[in-house]
Amino acid sequence: MFIVKNRKFFFIFSTILIIGSFVAIFIYGLNFGIDFKGGSLLEVSYTQSRPSMESIKEGLGTQNLGVYVLTPSGEKNYILKTRELSADEKVSVLGTFSQEFSNQAKEERFNSIGPVVGNELKNKAFVAISVVILCIVLFITYAFRKVSYPVASWKYGAATVIALVHDVIIPTGVFVVWAHYYGGEIDILFVTALLAILGYSVHDTIVVFDRVRENLRVGNGNESFVETVGKSVSQTFGRSINTSVTIFLTLVSLYFFGGESTKEFAFVLLVGVIAGTYSSIFVASPLLVSLQKEGK
Amino acid sequence: MSKHRILSVFLIISLVLVGFFVYSSETGTRFTKYTFKLGLDLNGGTQLVYKADTSKVKSGDVPSAMSSLRDVIERRVNIFGVSEPVVQVESAGLISGQKTERLLVDLPGVTNIDEAVRLIGETPRLEFMLVKPEAKNMTEAQLASSTQEQIFTETGLTGQYLESAQLQFTNTGSGQISGKPIVALTFNTEGRERFAKITTEHKGEVLAIFLDGKVISSPVINDAITDGKAIISGGFSADEAKVLVRNLNYGALPVPIELVSTEIVGASLGENAKTAGVRAGLIGFALIVAFLILWYRLPGVVASISLVMYVVLSLAVFKLVPVTLTAAGIAGFILSIGMAVDANILIFERMKEELKRGKSIHDALHEGFTRAWLSIRDSNISSIITAVVLFWLGTSAVKGFALTLGLGVLISMFTAISVSRTFLFAIAPKPRQGGEDKIVKFLFSNGLHK
Numbered sequence: 001m002f003i004v005k006n007r008k009f010f011f012i013f014s015t016i017l018i019i020g021s022f023v024a025i026f027i028y029g030l031n032f033g034i035d036f037k038g039g040s041l042l043e044v045s046y047t048q049s050r051p052s053m054e055s056i057k058e059g060l061g062t063q064n065l066g067v068y069v070l071t072p073s074g075e076k077n078y079i080l081k082t083r084e085l086s087a088d089e090k091v092s093v094l095g096t097f098s099q100e101f102s103n104q105a106k107e108e109r110f111n112s113i114g115p116v117v118g119n120e121l122k123n124k125a126f127v128a129i130s131v132v133i134l135c136i137v138l139f140i141t142y143a144f145r146k147v148s149y150p151v152a153s154w155k156y157g158a159a160t161v162i163a164l165v166h167d168v169i170i171p172t173g174v175f176v177v178w179a180h181y182y183g184g185e186i187d188i189l190f191v192t193a194l195l196a197i198l199g200y201s202v203h204d205t206i207v208v209f210d211r212v213r214e215n216l217r218v219g220n221g222n223e224s225f226v227e228t229v230g231k232s233v234s235q236t237f238g239r240s241i242n243t244s245v246t247i248f249l250t251l252v253s254l255y256f257f258g259g260e261s262t263k264e265f266a267f268v269l270l271v272g273v274i275a276g277t278y279s280s281i282f283v284a285s286p287l288l289v290s291l292q293k294e295g296k
Numbered sequence: 297m298s299k300h301r302i303l304s305v306f307l308i309i310s311l312v313l314v315g316f317f318v319y320s321s322e323t324g325t326r327f328t329k330y331t332f333k334l335g336l337d338l339n340g341g342t343q344l345v346y347k348a349d350t351s352k353v354k355s356g357d358v359p360s361a362m363s364s365l366r367d368v369i370e371r372r373v374n375i376f377g378v379s380e381p382v383v384q385v386e387s388a389g390l391i392s393g394q395k396t397e398r399l400l401v402d403l404p405g406v407t408n409i410d411e412a413v414r415l416i417g418e419t420p421r422l423e424f425m426l427v428k429p430e431a432k433n434m435t436e437a438q439l440a441s442s443t444q445e446q447i448f449t450e451t452g453l454t455g456q457y458l459e460s461a462q463l464q465f466t467n468t469g470s471g472q473i474s475g476k477p478i479v480a481l482t483f484n485t486e487g488r489e490r491f492a493k494i495t496t497e498h499k500g501e502v503l504a505i506f507l508d509g510k511v512i513s514s515p516v517i518n519d520a521i522t523d524g525k526a527i528i529s530g531g532f533s534a535d536e537a538k539v540l541v542r543n544l545n546y547g548a549l550p551v552p553i554e555l556v557s558t559e560i561v562g563a564s565l566g567e568n569a570k571t572a573g574v575r576a577g578l579i580g581f582a583l584i585v586a587f588l589i590l591w592y593r594l595p596g597v598v599a600s601i602s603l604v605m606y607v608v609l610s611l612a613v614f615k616l617v618p619v620t621l622t623a624a625g626i627a628g629f630i631l632s633i634g635m636a637v638d639a640n641i642l643i644f645e646r647m648k649e650e651l652k653r654g655k656s657i658h659d660a661l662h663e664g665f666t667r668a669w670l671s672i673r674d675s676n677i678s679s680i681i682t683a684v685v686l687f688w689l690g691t692s693a694v695k696g697f698a699l700t701l702g703l704g705v706l707i708s709m710f711t712a713i714s715v716s717r718t719f720l721f722a723i724a725p726k727p728r729q730g731g732e733d734k735i736v737k738f739l740f741s742n743g744l745h746k
Contacts, residue, residue: 203638
């Protein structure tokens with residue numbers, strides 16, 4: 001009951017988080033990786049200690065690469081990001097990394113993407129997310145059709161989607177700040193993480209709403225809608241926390257013990273799961289009450 | 297023995313059998329056909345993406361041109377000796393949000409791509425085009441300033457319809473200098489029909505033969521040719537002709553292609569990603585099991601067993617489908633583990649409520665499963681909808697995620713509900729008069745309350 005009664009407080013809290021995320025996105029910008037904007041990425045490794053950044057940069061400076069980013073990675077690797085490189089340019093860049101005869105660079109990874117491909121990928125991701133959201137609203141409207149009173153069933157869908165947007169925006173905002181300080185960019189794996197959050201968010205919200213639906217059906221008619229929702233939230237509270245704990249455990253182990261490439265991914269998902277659990281309890285359900293009051 | 301106990305024994309035996317299949321197909325003693333298919337990011341290798349220019353192909357012919365392109369490139373890549381190359385077409389379309397037809401070439405294990413790119417780049421493109429009547433009277437200067445479209449018209453006959461090519465030499469008495477190398481072409485059935493139609497309808501006109509976008513010979517059509525044979529005499533040396541014949545026999549490109557993206561992952565990088573991923577998975581799994589048993593006691597043990605069953609079954613399905621595992625795919629799988637556990641948590645929490653109301657363990661179990669079913673069903677349907685849409689619309693990385701998530705959710709509905717249910721009923725005490733043993737009650741309760 002506490003949660004539903006004090007919903008204004010939680011709404012304000014979430015609104016601040018969302019506005020904060022937008023401000024962060026606005027200030028630091030979305031740093032798209034080469035997956036989305038095109039370009040080349042080259043990772044090399046050394047068997048001995050890697051040469052100094054200065055010596056590499058000196059060599060790269062003579063090659064007309066334009067703006068490039070050179071970052072050390074792991075213990076003995078370098079990652080270079082540039083515009084799209086031709087085969088010849090790549091050979092000469094590799095030569096720069098292997099200046100010292102006794103310490104040759106080994107090519108670990110090379111990724112080159114044309115700008116058109118990147119742009120199309122961006123559109124594709126956007127279309128996919130939009131279609132998923134639309135389908136989910138339709139499904140929830142259908143699944144909750146029998147409990148159209150006192151709240152129209154599409155409003156359950158609307159509340160789910162608001163919670164979903166909440167759960168996707170906040171990790172993006174947190175990630176942008178994180179990426180600003182620790183480096184990181186928006187690549188296809190980041191989009192996959194957002195999609196996973198999207199799936200989890202809806203899954204979690206539906207479980208709470210299902211309890212509302214059940215309580216409405218078996219309700220004795222003396223309860224107000226506010227009471228029903230409050231009761232449902234407290235009944236599913238234990239389950240919500242425990243489920244997040246299990247997912248949390250897998251993600252923490254993925255973050256600490258998984259590979260370098262999935263670290264960012266695990267981080268975004270962790271933030272998303274926290275936001276998702278929070279929103280289904282403190283945002284989506286109280287929102288149902290507000291939507292019902294609104295309708296009167 | 298009760299029905300549930302017999303079923304439980306059966307389930308455990310199947311678990312062991314499926315587990316044996318997964319294990320032995322990995323260690324390489326049996327079922328070696330069913331080792332995991334690992335994506336490039338985990339195994340190392342190369343992906344090349346080519347853009348196909350289909351602007352000159354009639355829209356109805358695009359799918360056939362693309363599939364013939366795929367076959368040609370596949371044959372090319374096979375000469376390269378890659379273990380399991382995957383060549384696939386990514387179609388353009390409004391829904392896919394893609395403007396051009398693409399060809400994806402995956403070369404697992406290959407990291408020196410220069411050779412591969414060169415080999416694919418050597419694939420010849422052969423086209424037959426008619427010279428427009430108005431172009432015949434043009435002067436040299438006019439011809440030089442005209443575009444290809446102003447001089448030639450497409451005939452729809454390309455290297456796609458070629459069956460074979462042969463190196464021959466001209467003989468004396470044919471009005472030509474003898475001993476010159478020529479390339480004899482034989483068309484397939486459809487090519488023969490097209491060629492016959494062109495030569496019948498355009499008698500007396502010039503039919504130019506283009507190799508890789510350049511005219512190499514432009515004979516005049518004297519007679520209708522219905523046997524599907526043609527000859528190119530392009531003033532090339534014997535060696536050049538030999539190379540051309542070899543390349544044509546491996547297949548000619550139906551449409552021009554251009555390399556638009558390359559991805560190479562070194563074997564050691566992939567190896568690291570793989571071992572780290574497996575380690576993270578195992579630790580995460582152990583943490584979940586510890587949590588389940590500490591919190592949910594006996595039902596927690598059951599949930600852990602059905603979770604093991606879930607993981608083993610999923611891995612077996614990934615092997616059989618087969619699903620190519622990538623970093624994104626593993627992420628989808630981890631998420632589905634969370635959802636598989638969720639189903640059990642929902643049921644157990646529900647049981648706890650019923651126990652609190654003073655029901656017997658048997659009845660509480662029953663209620664728990666019945667009542668939790670609706671929310672498990674609806675939340676999983678929404679996950680499946682997400683997976684289906686993403687699989688339909690996504691790019692290859694997203695598709696991998698969607699596939700493991702979708703399959704995982706389906707399998708988890710079986711293990712978390714049917715399997716857990718069978719085991720729990722098998723070990724639950726029979727309902728009886730006079731209340732239950734305190735220890736049994738403790739074992740079936742959960743959390744901090746007694």
